[in-house]
Amino acid sequence: MVIETVHLGKRYGTLQALSDLNLSIAPGKVFGFIGPNGAGKSTTMLILSTLLEQSEGEAYVCGYNVRKDPASVRQSIGYMPDFFGVYDNLTAVEYLEFYAGAYKIPAGKRRALVADLLELVNLAHKADAFVDSLSRGMQQRLGLARCLVHDPAVLILDEPASGLDPRARIELREIIKQLREMGKTILISSHILPELAELCDEIGVIERGKLIACGSVHEVSSKETGGSVMQLRALRNLDKAALLLESSPHVNQLEEYMGGFRFHFQGSEQEKADLLQELIDERVAVVYYGDTKKNLEDVFMAITEGVGME
Numbered sequence: 554m555v556i557e558t559v560h561l562g563k564r565y566g567t568l569q570a571l572s573d574l575n576l577s578i579a580p581g582k583v584f585g586f587i588g589p590n591g592a593g594k595s596t597t598m599l600i601l602s603t604l605l606e607q608s609e610g611e612a613y614v615c616g617y618n619v620r621k622d623p624a625s626v627r628q629s630i631g632y633m634p635d636f637f638g639v640y641d642n643l644t645a646v647e648y649l650e651f652y653a654g655a656y657k658i659p660a661g662k663r664r665a666l667v668a669d670l671l672e673l674v675n676l677a678h679k680a681d682a683f684v685d686s687l688s689r690g691m692q693q694r695l696g697l698a699r700c701l702v703h704d705p706a707v708l709i710l711d712e713p714a715s716g717l718d719p720r721a722r723i724e725l726r727e728i729i730k731q732l733r734e735m736g737k738t739i740l741i742s743s744h745i746l747p748e749l750a751e752l753c754d755e756i757g758v759i760e761r762g763k764l765i766a767c768g769s770v771h772e773v774s775s776k777e778t779g780g781s782v783m784q785l786r787a788l789r790n791l792d793k794a795a796l797l798l799e800s801s802p803h804v805n806q807l808e809e810y811m812g813g814f815r816f817h818f819q820g821s822e823q824e825k826a827d828l829l830q831e832l833i834d835e836r837v838a839v840v841y842y843g844d845t846k847k848n849l850e851d852v853f854m855a856i857t858e859g860v861g862m863e
């Protein structure tokens with residue numbers, strides 16, 4: 554495992570901000586850490602980044618114990634905090650060269666490295682712009698490049714998309730996908746589940762310092778809502794679709810929704826595929842068949858429901 558926490562806990566005075574957290578993240582996986590404000594995501598990430606000492610349990614990154622071997626952990630990770638300052642009198646190139654120096658990258662290699670990093674985060678055209686003149690989305694991408702100067706195996710990204718407009722979020726997501734393809738192991742947090750769904754191999758939902766659900770998006774969704782909420786949109790033969798859906802033993806709570814239907818589906822992935830095949834055999838002109846985006850919000854609400862009431 555690249556990231557592992559064992560009964561990890563953190564107290565701030567009398568506040569138990571994190572309790573009994575057990576996470577295992579395998580090499581090359583993208584793990585989404587989801588929870589509302591104050592759930593304990595930043596606390597966990599700070600401990601994994603060696604910037605905060607835990608009160609209980611142990612945490613390991615690339616096999617190194619964060620408490621006993623912080624120097625090795627720091628070499629293995631790139632950590633992007635939720636808020637970070639940029640030095641306003643530096644250009645993007647100078648900013649990255651400064652960090653490359655801090656990581657003791659030999660001077661002769663810095664220029665090419667920085668050019669590659671700017672290319673990777675789509676900022677080559679802003680190489681000589683002052684960092685405080687960059688948009689928030691660009692600053693976030695520059696922050697991501699900063700985490701990569703020492704080519705770490707692991708990235709820990711604390712709400713990197715917060716405060717970004719939709720376009721900037723998509724650009725950031727595309728870069729994170731590229732980093733996944735490069736084989737990085739990534740722990741990324743958000744308080745918005747749909748934002749992470751497409752990106753993550755696994756998600757963990759944290760609420761009031763406790764991990765309350767963990768697994769693939771599909772596993773977590775099906776477990777919590779007892780199935781998935783699906784949407785069908787079709788151009789023709791909606792009447793036939795309605796008959797098929799109504800007669801399916803896997804479908805319930807069928808309702809008309811945005812030029813098609815929304816329904817709860819209880820069954821395996823194979824049974825979902827079989828139902829789609831039946832729709833196509835009936836010449837229903839399907840344009841969309843899949844989980845609803847709303848589903849993910851429902852799941853999040855279902856999981857966290859009542860936790861705050863304890």
Ligand SMILES: Nc1ncnc2c1ncn2[C@@H]1O[C@H](COP(=O)(O)OP(=O)(O)OP(=O)(O)O)[C@@H](O)[C@H]1O
Nearest residue numbers: 565568570588589590591592593594595596597744
């Ligand atoms: N330095 C600190 N001193 C005291 N309490 C703290 C400190 N840092 C965090 N907390 C508290 O610990 C809990 C967890 O905070 P944490 O920042 O880890 O949550 P989070 O999930 O990252 O939330 P956010 O999305 O708001 O950053 C919160 O109740 C917070 O108020």
